[in-house]
Amino acid sequence: MIGRLRPRTDLRTLITLLAVASIVITLANALYATWRVQRAELIENTLENNRVYAAKLASTTELFFQLAQSQLRFSANTIGKDFDDDALLQSEVDRLREQTSSFNSVAVIDANGFVRAISPESLTLKGMHLDSDSSHAALTARAPMIGKPSISAANNLIVFISTPIWSRDGRYLGYVGGTLYLKKKSILNSLLGEQYYRDDTSLYVVDSDNQVLYHQNGKRVGQTIAPLVDDKTLDANKNGALEIDHLDNASMLAGYATVPTAGWLVVALKPTLTTLQPLTGLLFNVLRHSVPFVLLTLLASMVLARLIASPLWQLARRAGQMEEPGVSEEIGAIRSWYFEAAQIKRAMRTGILSMQDKIGRLRSEVQSDPLTGLLNRRGLSSVLDYLLATQQPFAILAMDIDHFKRINDNWGHDVGDRVIQQVAIELNNASRQTDVVCRNGGEEFLMILPGAQPEIARTIAERVRQSIFQSSIEQVGQISISIGVSFWQPGDGPFGPFFKQADDALYQAKHAGRNRVVIAGTVAEPLL
Numbered sequence: 001m002i003g004r005l006r007p008r009t010d011l012r013t014l015i016t017l018l019a020v021a022s023i024v025i026t027l028a029n030a031l032y033a034t035w036r037v038q039r040a041e042l043i044e045n046t047l048e049n050n051r052v053y054a055a056k057l058a059s060t061t062e063l064f065f066q067l068a069q070s071q072l073r074f075s076a077n078t079i080g081k082d083f084d085d086d087a088l089l090q091s092e093v094d095r096l097r098e099q100t101s102s103f104n105s106v107a108v109i110d111a112n113g114f115v116r117a118i119s120p121e122s123l124t125l126k127g128m129h130l131d132s133d134s135s136h137a138a139l140t141a142r143a144p145m146i147g148k149p150s151i152s153a154a155n156n157l158i159v160f161i162s163t164p165i166w167s168r169d170g171r172y173l174g175y176v177g178g179t180l181y182l183k184k185k186s187i188l189n190s191l192l193g194e195q196y197y198r199d200d201t202s203l204y205v206v207d208s209d210n211q212v213l214y215h216q217n218g219k220r221v222g223q224t225i226a227p228l229v230d231d232k233t234l235d236a237n238k239n240g241a242l243e244i245d246h247l248d249n250a251s252m253l254a255g256y257a258t259v260p261t262a263g264w265l266v267v268a269l270k271p272t273l274t275t276l277q278p279l280t281g282l283l284f285n286v287l288r289h290s291v292p293f294v295l296l297t298l299l300a301s302m303v304l305a306r307l308i309a310s311p312l313w314q315l316a317r318r319a320g321q322m323e324e325p326g327v328s329e330e331i332g333a334i335r336s337w338y339f340e341a342a343q344i345k346r347a348m349r350t351g352i353l354s355m356q357d358k359i360g361r362l363r364s365e366v367q368s369d370p371l372t373g374l375l376n377r378r379g380l381s382s383v384l385d386y387l388l389a390t391q392q393p394f395a396i397l398a399m400d401i402d403h404f405k406r407i408n409d410n411w412g413h414d415v416g417d418r419v420i421q422q423v424a425i426e427l428n429n430a431s432r433q434t435d436v437v438c439r440n441g442g443e444e445f446l447m448i449l450p451g452a453q454p455e456i457a458r459t460i461a462e463r464v465r466q467s468i469f470q471s472s473i474e475q476v477g478q479i480s481i482s483i484g485v486s487f488w489q490p491g492d493g494p495f496g497p498f499f500k501q502a503d504d505a506l507y508q509a510k511h512a513g514r515n516r517v518v519i520a521g522t523v524a525e526p527l528l
């Protein structure tokens, strides 16, 4: 379990990843926020534009109807003065149609519904009785009116505008009416059609029954479509805007306005998709402009991440090498430029120093003999490892205090210990600086003489023997030691047999009467 928790990622990677992630998230956030704000703004602007546009067209259409009514009123006044004058009637309907260009056709109908004059005359309706609903409505209403758009006898979708004709003495004489052909070229068509099809905005006009009176797609004229807004909303707001989904299955942004005189509704539409098209470009632009900044930020944060993590990373690496020599100096060289790293660095250095101190003490305790302070066998083994590694020749002196048992027996163990200590001092004094003295256990000692040739080794061994023999030890007096000497040369193989040779030589020295030096491979000489 613990193994699984072992971290594999280092701090530098983590901080860098964190920096990259936060920059990416920030960028994504900024893009999303821009997208949302811009989307809302585009939709709102388009809705408002369409509303304003529909309102403008509706008021233009309203103005047109009022103008048409006043033109008809003027003619009605003229005709009312002499209703029997057919020529006057004809010239008035011709004038109305040709001069004003407001109507596709103009007619004067008498109070019984008979056509008294018509323009163009090609319609050949003069003298005929008009049975259309609009005509009946006009005759009944005896007031200015705009009829419901309907299909004419000549299969035209027409809208009929009429004004009553009164005689000077107030008799109702009939009405003068103009028609507009909604499917054909008419002033209304020109008015609506010329305006707009830029940037995918389209337009349609419906009457109060939702019959299409004008549409960009001419085939839709005359059809009935689903109401854009309910009547209540229309009554409350003469114009407005909304997003709709039902038209042609595509989401549309619609602005609408009513034409009060006719009860028509003008609707300007733009697909939501087209409206939002600039967003893609905008986002791309934002992204394009952000990239250098993002890269710079990324670079800066990576450098910063490295700067922050670097001291901790270096300290962590050194933490695995605390026992190695010089690690404290390496840690000291690490640039810890902020408080936490400096504190960790200081704590690590203090820890290393105290650890190394402890290890050093433990080592010397482990490698030295507590009674004499000389190296023990373990210490000797380190020295031998070194000699083996450096392939230096050396001499071995195996030494043993003569008749030591007697000393113990005569003066006690403590005095025996003091003798051992004294011999150790003498051995140290008689040895060279490069020689290694070691207590081999009990009253036995070993001396390693690196680089010593046989003659030098013999001289030193003899010097050691004499110095001990000549020294007088308190209480005990004179003592002696026996020494066996052997040599090891590079290429001689393992050390073991050479220590055995030194031991054998020591054994010979003892047998030969003690207090003497025997070189391995030679016969013990009698003491001089």
Ligand SMILES: Nc1nc2c(ncn2[C@@H]2O[C@H](COP(=O)(O)OP(=O)(O)OP(=O)(O)O)[C@@H](O)[C@H]2O)c(=O)[nH]1
Pocket (backbone or CB within 6 Å): 400, 401, 402, 403, 404, 405, 406, 408, 412, 413, 414, 415, 416, 417, 420, 441, 442, 443, 510, 514
């Ligand atoms: N005081 C003291 N005595 C020790 C110590 N280690 C060993 N001895 C004693 O040293 C004596 C060694 O005696 P032996 O090995 O018989 O040899 P010897 O009396 O020195 O005689 P030779 O070596 O033959 O000259 C024993 O009595 C041990 O108890 C020690 O650390 N302190």
